[in-house]
Amino acid sequence: MKSFLHKSGLLALLIILITACSGSGSDSGSTATFNLTVVTDGPGTGTVTSAPAGIDCGTDCSESYAENTTVILTASPAVGSSFAGWSGACSGTDSCSVTMDAAMSVTATFSDSGSAAIFDLTVTTDGPGTGTVTSAPAGIDCGTDCSESYTENTTVILTASPSVGSSFAGWSGACSGTDSCTVTMDAAKSVTATFVEYSVDCSSYAAYSSGLDPIVRSSGAASTTVIMMHGKAAMPDDVYLLPFYDELSVAGYDVVAPFMPWRRLDWDGSMCEAMNYIDELAAQEAIKGNAVIIAGHSMGGAHALIYAATSPAAAVKAIVTLAPGHFPHLELPLLTVFDPITAASISSSIAKAEDMVANGFGDQVDTFDTLIPDLNNPPNLLNLLQISATANDYLSYHALYQYPDINDLLPAIELPVLWLAGADDPLTSIYDMPALFSRITSPISTYQAISGDHLGMVSNSAAPIVVWMPLLGL
Numbered sequence: 392m393k394s395f396l397h398k399s400g401l402l403a404l405l406i407i408l409i410t411a412c413s414g415s416g417s418d419s420g421s422t423a424t425f426n427l428t429v430v431t432d433g434p435g436t437g438t439v440t441s442a443p444a445g446i447d448c449g450t451d452c453s454e455s456y457a458e459n460t461t462v463i464l465t466a467s468p469a470v471g472s473s474f475a476g477w478s479g480a481c482s483g484t485d486s487c488s489v490t491m492d493a494a495m496s497v498t499a500t501f502s503d504s505g506s507a508a509i510f511d512l513t514v515t516t517d518g519p520g521t522g523t524v525t526s527a528p529a530g531i532d533c534g535t536d537c538s539e540s541y542t543e544n545t546t547v548i549l550t551a552s553p554s555v556g557s558s559f560a561g562w563s564g565a566c567s568g569t570d571s572c573t574v575t576m577d578a579a580k581s582v583t584a585t586f587v588e589y590s591v592d593c594s595s596y597a598a599y600s601s602g603l604d605p606i607v608r609s610s611g612a613a614s615t616t617v618i619m620m621h622g623k624a625a626m627p628d629d630v631y632l633l634p635f636y637d638e639l640s641v642a643g644y645d646v647v648a649p650f651m652p653w654r655r656l657d658w659d660g661s662m663c664e665a666m667n668y669i670d671e672l673a674a675q676e677a678i679k680g681n682a683v684i685i686a687g688h689s690m691g692g693a694h695a696l697i698y699a700a701t702s703p704a705a706a707v708k709a710i711v712t713l714a715p716g717h718f719p720h721l722e723l724p725l726l727t728v729f730d731p732i733t734a735a736s737i738s739s740s741i742a743k744a745e746d747m748v749a750n751g752f753g754d755q756v757d758t759f760d761t762l763i764p765d766l767n768n769p770p771n772l773l774n775l776l777q778i779s780a781t782a783n784d785y786l787s788y789h790a791l792y793q794y795p796d797i798n799d800l801l802p803a804i805e806l807p808v809l810w811l812a813g814a815d816d817p818l819t820s821i822y823d824m825p826a827l828f829s830r831i832t833s834p835i836s837t838y839q840a841i842s843g844d845h846l847g848m849v850s851n852s853a854a855p856i857v858v859w860m861p862l863l864g865l
Contacts, residue, residue, distance in 0.1 A: 435472030435501030520557030520586030556802035593663035622689025638853035677706035813848030
């Protein structure tokens with residue numbers, strides 16, 4: 392009995408020991424896991440990814456890793472942001488390396504990139520004219536797209552382009568003046584481009600006075616007067632003009648042919664003074680109750696067109712231009728290519744006049760070169776003619792920044808225009824008169840080529856004028 396109890400006790404002790412050893416072996420085979428949590432912070436944006444995979448924050452910002460796993464976190468800022476650094480279980484701005492011996496938390500801070508702030512540039516067009524504004528770098532094409540966002544400190548250049556019949560009057564807002572507008576986008580900016588209808592403003596000038604009475608033809612009971620300007624270096628009583636006046640008079644129209652500042656070789660008035668003189672003559676005819684037609688031949692024809700783009704007197708009903716000439720904006724580019732010596736002479740005269748003005752001698756008379764058709768040797772097209780004038784007066788007819796550009800002027804004309812061109816006049820092809828006329832959009836305007844050279848066509852001009860006038864009720 393005693394032996395049995397002893398053996399039973401030993402057996403029980405052995406079972407307990409085996410069970411204890413078996414439990415201890417099971418515990419040593421398991422591995423602890425810990426959570427790694429990532430948080431993004433700051434005014435910027437970005438993502439954080441992990442290696443080994445598991446975290447892609449943005450969307451998945453927490454993952455469990457086995458104890459003692461080394462996890463490397465990488466921060467990737469979005470466009471317009473920068474990575475400012477780690478906090479929590481990491482610091483600095485390099486990759487974050489953590490060993491997962493406990494639960495850990497890491498914060499990635501993103502900030503706005505200093506060069507990536509965005510500001511809006513807004514363009515507005517204003518005024519009675521029309522036009523577009525474009526930008527460099529691209530983004531604004533106003534007309535249609537008038538606002539664009541640009542990165543901070545971007546330099547944007549705006550260019551204004553007036554439509555046909557309009558001109559650019561200037562910038563307001565973030566820019567001023569009439570050159571290209573340059574803005575630096577360090578804040579939201581607004582710019583207004585003002586376009587006006589094209590016109591020739593002579594309001595600040597006096598009227599020209601030649602001291603000579605105009606040549607006058609009276610029909611006796613006319614209700615319409617033709618004011619006729621002669622050509623360059625001509626006179627209103629030149630022999631080729633007198634029959635023209637007589638034919639109009641016989642047809643029932645009065646004619647007034649003034650002495651203009653560009654008569655012969657001594658020029659004694661500016662372009663605007665000449666236009667105001669024509670305005671005075673039109674007013675005198677209006678007092679009589681007459682309607683007025685402004686006409687001209689050659690340089691006088693060019694100035695009949697210019698007068699139409701001023702603010703014509705209410706009595707003026709139409710424009711008639713005969714073989715118009717003197718268009719510096721067309722002549723100088725052609726001469727530069729085909730006759731550079733003549734072009735250089737004109738440019739030299741302009742520079743001389745500009746220098747006189749700059750030194751306070753703008754009202755002093757000197758000699759300068761102008762262009763005149765070479766009627767005796769048409770292949771030469773245009774020759775030089777030396778005239779006397781003050782520097783200011785000379786520039787008013789020759790400086791491209793003072794004298795109206797015929798291309799801009801023609802679309803602005805609202806009065807009906809009868810354009811008569813000499814079929815044998817070299818100027819008809821030099822200026823491409825049909826193309827010039829096509830820029831005129833006013834009603835009842837007519838282009839007609841008639842026989843004759845630059846002077847000879849005048850004697851054939853009265854008849855088409857007399858046919859055209861009744862279309863206007865005159």
